[in-house]
Amino acid sequence: MTKLFNKLPNHIAFIMDGNGRWAKRRGMPRNYGHKEGVNAIERTIDACIKFGIKYCTFFAFSTENWKRSKEEIEGIFELLRDYISKNDNIFLSKEVKLNHIGILDPFPDDLKSSLVNMEKQTKNFEKLTVTFALNYGGRDEIIRAINNLLEKGEKSITEKEFLTKLDTNGLPEPDFVIRTSGEQRVSNFMLYQMAYSEFYFPKICWPSFNEHHFVKALKVFSKRKRRYGGVS
Numbered sequence: 001m002t003k004l005f006n007k008l009p010n011h012i013a014f015i016m017d018g019n020g021r022w023a024k025r026r027g028m029p030r031n032y033g034h035k036e037g038v039n040a041i042e043r044t045i046d047a048c049i050k051f052g053i054k055y056c057t058f059f060a061f062s063t064e065n066w067k068r069s070k071e072e073i074e075g076i077f078e079l080l081r082d083y084i085s086k087n088d089n090i091f092l093s094k095e096v097k098l099n100h101i102g103i104l105d106p107f108p109d110d111l112k113s114s115l116v117n118m119e120k121q122t123k124n125f126e127k128l129t130v131t132f133a134l135n136y137g138g139r140d141e142i143i144r145a146i147n148n149l150l151e152k153g154e155k156s157i158t159e160k161e162f163l164t165k166l167d168t169n170g171l172p173e174p175d176f177v178i179r180t181s182g183e184q185r186v187s188n189f190m191l192y193q194m195a196y197s198e199f200y201f202p203k204i205c206w207p208s209f210n211e212h213h214f215v216k217a218l219k220v221f222s223k224r225k226r227r228y229g230g231v232s
């Protein structure tokens with residue numbers, strides 16, 4: 001592997017865009033795109049394991065996605081429910097730690113408890129940590145963190161203290177952000193954490209994303225020169 005890439009990202013964040021367009025082009029309903037999107041998540045988790053990536057995060061449901069139709073929202077919940085609850089799920093079968101960022105409160109009770117239960121069962125796995133961003137928004141996360149600090153009576157804090165109040169506490173910052181479908185936006189995803197992330201925008205829609213695209217992305221990352229505001 002080291003021959004293929006001179007460096008690899010420790011944490012990759014995926015903005016899985018293009019599910020709706022992918023389905024529409026095939027004359028299918030939007031939820032068919034999300035269904036195939038779940039298969040792309042599974043392929044991507046497998047590829048992360050294969051190439052030794054330690055953390056990956058998927059933007060599965062944003063604080064803004066509540067604007068979508070009830071049918072589409074319920075379809076996404078159903079996919080998530082099936083994916084987490086199946087007996088041979090990837091988390092248990094491949095020893096992958098499951099984690100989430102975002103506020104689960106508005107989600108159906110059974111979905112919340114299967115998520116929390118799977119997180120408990122996989123909490124000691126170390127090979128790969130998969131985080132699903134669920135009812136997540138970067139602005140919402142920052143405001144919640146500030147309110148938390150205000151409630152504690154804090155007058156002044158350090159960056160280090162602030163980080164502990166974010167949903168991502170304990171996760172490294174994403175080194176690499178991949179947004180599929182050719183759109184080039186951040187869409188309220190990990191705003192604070194992406195300060196020094198590298199970005200990549202392949203044209204392919206998320207349901208088509210596979211190991212070939214993943215390897216191509218890793219090659220792009222391995223050529224990036226990260227300077228963090230310094231000089232190389």
Ligand code: FPP
Nearest residue numbers: 016017018019020021034037038060080083
């Ligand atoms: C963006 O494409 C996709 C989403 C907002 C939803 C992604 C959700 C899943 C793949 C299912 C979640 C399930 C699990 C197991 C985490 P879009 O619908 O905005 O595409 P478009 O821009 O072409 O309309």
